[in-house]
Amino acid sequence: MSTLREVQVTFDAADPGALAAFWCEALGYEVEPPPSGFGSWEDALRSWGVPEELWNSRSAARPVGGSGPRLFFQRVPEGKAAKNRLHLDVRSAPGLAGDERMAALEAECERLVALGATRDHRVEPDGRMELGFIVMADPEGNEFCLD
Template sequence: MAKTFQVTFDAADPRALGEFWCAVLGYVRDAPPEGFTTWEEALTAWGLPEERWNDKNAVSDPDGVGPRIFIQKVPEPKTAKNRVHLDVNVGEGLRGEERAARVRAEAERVSSLGATVVNEGSELGDFWIVLRDPEGNEFCLQ
């Protein structure tokens, strides 16, 4: 039986990192709970101090296909290579130089959003670019 899951990121700025992943993946920020028009309204009603409003964030695929991404604030910065990372398939159905061009174009777009290119790789007809999101988490475009 298939299980649903979410991917969780640690972050210094959950709201900003959520905006980045929304722009990269076409995701949207999760809606506030029923009965509230904004998250600020909900957090105020719950008595959460304003300095804690950016402790958590969640973004989801509006089509309900991809996993939810939950982002939680942590005090320490990222210090080592990820043991798990996202592979974002932007060149599906393309081969060779056409695929590489599509992946490079997407790397340029996400770099303008705050990502940093680490390196390019290719093997057995596949092509990918490794990047870091604005908080240093590695991911691949392929």
């Protein structure tokens, strides 16, 4: 018998705080609040004796209301070197089809580009299996799709 597990998606990043902020805006998430008893993460980190140069070594984002995976961002020294083997599909047009779907995806694409994402290419609906989507990258180059 299997046990239900929670899922956390972890991103390697050069700037965990900035990447967490992007994904919070993209998904309607919030930055994980500091532990109870602390007014800010800076207060907590200072209290724990964490050197200031490590304060942006990690960040986390969580869904408002608790539905969805927690996102964790960890600083790594190397930059992104190749295409992701795993990517997020941001479901921006559920239940829509055809021109209405693609218009909704284009509107979301414009919003995310204004936040620092990059548009790669658009795949058109084919009337059979393909509903259409837009391939993008977050501010650090991690690929994702607007689906």
